[in-house]
Amino acid sequence: MITVSKGDLAGTAVDAIVNISPAPLEDALVAGESFKGGSFIYTFGMGEADKAEVRLFTRKALLRAEERGLHNIAFLVPVTGVGELAPETAAQVMVSEARCLLVHSSVENVIFSIFTDTAFETFSKIARRDQxxxxxxxxxxxxxxxxxxxxxxxxxxxxxxxxxxxxxxxxxxxxxxxxxxxxxxxxxxxxxxxxxxxxxxxxxxxxxxxxxxxxxxxxxxxxxxxxxxxxxxxxxxxxxxxxxxxxxxxxxxx
The missing domain is CATH 3.40.50.1110 (SGNH hydrolase)
Structure with missing residues (x-):
């Protein structure tokens, strides 16, 4: 299941949180891993990542959660956005990767936590697709x-x-x-x-x-x-x- 939430994840039980950092592009796609409050924390530096790099980042994060047998994973989408992508493009890339993985994965739920109205509406529209x-x-x-x-x-x-x-x-x-x-x-x-x-x-x-x-x-x-x-x-x-x-x-x- 793919869901979109507004604001932080207070009160939401997740196995892993993916933190998107505005670190320089040369650090992008190199994940740091820590464990805090019952959840794994994956930090990815995105910098000015393009569409292909954002897709790879999303896939790597989901596969890392799958390798650990995790079931619930949340992406924190920052106010500054994802790489150089417009909200609609970022939503299309990230949601489609999540959909494809959920077809055959131990991951059961993917949450996109959004902090701006425009991005929230865009991610919600694409996540609601069912045709x-x-x-x-x-x-x-x-x-x-x-x-x-x-x-x-x-x-x-x-x-x-x-x-x-x-x-x-x-x-x-x-x-x-x-x-x-x-x-x-x-x-x-x-x-x-x-x-x-x-x-x-x-x-x-x-x-x-x-x-x-x-x-x-x-x-x-x-x-x-x-x-x-x-x-x-x-x-x-x-x-x-x-x-x-x-x-x-x-x-x-x-």
Missing amino acids: VVCLGDSITYGYPGGPETSWVALSSKMAGLTLVNEGMNGDSTRGMLDRLQYDVRPMGPAYVIILGGANDILLGSSVEEIQNNIKTMARVALDAGICPVLVMPPPALPGGGFVPPGLAGCLAEA
């Missing part, structure tokens, strides 16, 4: 029966979730990348499930090209505060052909 969009080709669309017979509709019914079907017959990962940027990103979902590559293979695209498109989709999603979930296409493809073994590895790398 799940399924982006793909005909496999996602539900060909030949239509969306009502798709895995999206069946999963939605079985899990009791609202999943948005953004499958398109015949689409490639290149086309999916365009639709992610211009159709899915403006929706502002919490997660995007990406299942593609079958048509690329049928059209003779290389594994490297598919991998690059999938990597770019993952990066675009994360930069927009969306957690990407990558799914392998089925081994046997409609109309004949098989997914090459290298595609599984490329998804893992993406």
